[in-house]
Amino acid sequence: MISWYHSWIAAIRIARRDAWRAKGRSLLVLAMIALPIVGVSAADLTVRSAELSTAQELERRLGAADAEIGASSMNAPIYQNPKGDRYAPVGGYDTYVPGDKADQVDPLKALPAGAEVVKDSVGQAKIRTTHGLLNTDLREVDTADPLVKGRITLDRGRLPRAAGEIIATTAFLEQSGFFVGSTVSPRGTDLSYRIVGAYELPSALAAVEVIAQPETLLTPVDKALRAADVPGVRADTKYLVKVGGDGFTWNMVKEANTKGLLVISRAAGLNPPADSDVPLYAQESKDLYGMDGENAAEMAALATVVGLAMLEICLLAGPAFAVGARRSRRQLGLVGANGGDRRHIRAIVLSGGLVIGAAAAVTGTVLGIGLTVALRPLLEEYLGLRWGGFEIRPLELLAIALLAVVTGLLAAIAPAITASRQTVLASLTGRRGVRRANRVLPVIGLVAVVAGAAIALYGAVSDMGSLVVAGGSALAELGVVALTPVLVGLFGRIGRWLPLSPRLALRDSVRNRGRTAPAVAAVLAAVAGTVAVATYQNSQDLQNRHEYVAELPSRHGLIAVTDNSAHKEVPAVREALSKEFSLSVRADVERVVVGRAGCDSYSSEAGCGRTELVQPKEQRCPLYDPANRTTEFTDEQRKELRKDWRCQFASHYTANTVVVADEKLLTALAVTDPGTVAALKSGKPVSFSKQNVKDGKATLRLITDTDAADAARSKGEEEPGEDKVLAVHQAPEGVKGWGVELVLPPAAAKAAGLTTVPFGSYFALDGLPTSEQRQALDGLFDTMGVDAEFKIEEGYQGDNSIVMLALAIFAGLVTIGAAGIATGLAQADAEADLKTLAAVGAAPRVRRTLSGFQCGVVALMGVVLGSAAGILPAVGLRLTDARVMQKRLEDGYSMVMGSKSQEVYVPIAVPWETLGLLLVAVPLGAGLLAALVTRSSGALARRAAG
Known part of the structure; x- marks a missing residue:
């Protein structure tokens, strides 16, 4: 046990020293692993911080009150859930008969004696601004009352004290061009109000609203509009209530429901009753409008994205570890010569993944936290609400950090196995030896491709949905990845008909499949996703064009x-x-x-x-x-x-x-x-x-x-x-x-x-x-x-061309990046071959052209395989859409009104322009870029000592 511990400590020390010596390669791998960690950790912090607790939600809704009570839209007895965000008429909608508005119960008459009450009324009207007119919510409430505390946040200025004074949200001031001190006037009236303060609603930062003292805004504006033979302001009135004691209990809520009143209760929200005590759940399912299925789909999609991101990182980082192990083969040979066995060699290479993965975990997590703190104001504005606090959940961040460590280890597994299989003599002399190709992996890959395709197509025609299609497509794509070494070898057979530089580049790629295959697979993964989205989007655009119904004649x-x-x-x-x-x-x-x-x-x-x-x-x-x-x-x-x-x-x-x-x-x-x-x-x-x-x-x-x-x-x-x-x-x-x-x-x-x-x-x-x-x-x-x-009427105006261009550019950048990494590793790995070329009299431009063709070959192989692999998920998803739309039509849902309402048209259209751009422009661009950044001359190597 002690020997095992000490051997791993030594391996980690060796790996740390090697990572420090090869700073460029280490930083490249660290950046690849840390970048997703930055995004995931920042997203976790944002979601958790923006997720308000029930108490925080109730404080922003109720202020210091125990409940908010008002008439429901039913004008009849209702059942509601404890949160108050869902209700239905007693007996259900089948027997529901609306009551007369004149028979509405006054909410004040349903309150217990001695209750504190604050009236809160909201209407809407257009207000004249510096730009024209702006739809604005008009609210009347006594903002100085203690029950209102916590509902609004005063940003600057003061609260209104008298008639003719209002406060406005910052969103209203930004959109209207006004400021604190400006005078505003509702359209259709000669009334004017002075803005004495600016505020914000913590959970609705984009709300366009003004607040005035009770009976000083809605009533005067309504009277002025009606006097001018203009529709008045319809006000929705609710009451903030404080009853003391145990608050507005669930029994009090049910009693108010019998009078057609809807209640938001703090007591019922913080301590909800048992489901058996909620009449609404006895009448209709608690999960009638639940989002459990959608949440499960979102989590599955998130897991798929994270899994594919890890796969691509491993595929790109793997060659870097392989090159690192190859550059350190003499050192690894010395370990073997001094009594180290294969597991020690594997431990040293795996420790490289562990060290860089741990460094990436720390770096990514720290950067994610710092980025979230720095961007918090912008994130709050984007989400439209103030966070309840900055919440850090250590276990979740630790799990995200472990993801980086696991990714580093996974990327180092294949290079570790390869390095451990090298003989001591081959390691010390620098010979790479000859290994027979793995015959099991291609068989596994072929089986995965067939099985994945079958699963995806089954999911498309069954009720299992898009998750099965995505899973089958991912399995098929992994199968193609497993077949990549064999496919790279097949590509190598065309080298006999090529000129010198591309022939050398292709031969080098085939000889070093351990470096080429992962890079091709990484390009394949990026392009496959892009082609799948592009094909689906192009098919959807063709369907939308077919279903488009003009609202007027053209022009x-x-x-x-x-x-x-x-x-x-x-x-x-x-x-x-x-x-x-x-x-x-x-x-x-x-x-x-x-x-x-x-x-x-x-x-x-x-x-x-x-x-x-x-x-x-x-x-x-x-x-x-x-x-x-x-x-x-x-x-x-x-x-x-x-x-x-x-x-x-x-x-x-x-x-x-x-x-x-x-x-x-x-x-x-x-x-x-x-x-x-x-x-x-x-x-x-x-x-x-x-x-x-x-x-x-x-x-x-x-x-x-x-x-x-x-x-x-x-x-x-x-x-x-x-x-x-x-x-x-x-x-x-x-x-x-x-x-x-x-x-x-x-x-x-x-x-x-x-x-x-x-x-x-x-x-x-x-x-x-x-x-x-x-x-x-x-x-x-x-x-x-x-x-x-x-x-x-300008006809169908789809944005398909813009989307296709954006997807092509994205795929191009990822492909060029992956191919560039592979080319850089190839140059580092093949430095001896380049020096040999110079020694035998090859022209200086051969180095540059060889580098360009190496990059172009990797990009071309990845694009070709990725384009073929990306068609499957798009076909599966389109078949799923066709089945769902047919089912909805049979259930009585008309997708498109008019003459086309009875047909289901779900085409599958391959975006040939995008594929052509990927197949031609991307490999060409990658090759030219690699050629431009490569030095055309290099120093001759000294003859190695015997």
């Missing part, structure tokens, strides 16, 4: 004022459009309103209604008819119904399905059907959806009571409202309305007694606008203070 567009309170500014918007863009046609459109002019089709403001096109019952799609919401359809029935003409819908974008316009609109929509054009020109409404038309008539329903309409719809009943029956012209099948279902001529809208307001314009362009023209138009909108939505 046609729509400009719409989305802020319905700004309908009076629509004419100015239209003129700005015509001024900046070259238009071939502009069709001005209006929309139908029910109630105030500031209402739209989806508004739920008081005094606002909406319009809906009513489909005859027999023409409604059974799958989406509210009356059939409890009907169970079989898979076969759903499949057949999706082919029914009643279930065919267009997925074109539109802000309104019913518009008021003249015949110019048809030109702007590229509608050329003579009958349709003639009908609209004659003053007859035109329908583009045959589901809405029966016996030449369409029904437009004006709904004034939206709450009653929503309640009726939820019950599968007809919505109450006033029907306008219009004689219409149905456009022929194949004529697209591009999202517009009904066009009313102005005269027909007036005759039907409909109220309309300006909405926007459809237009056709003579040519696509430049970036400068778009910026100029946006500047005009900012000047006018208008929030306008702007859309131009």
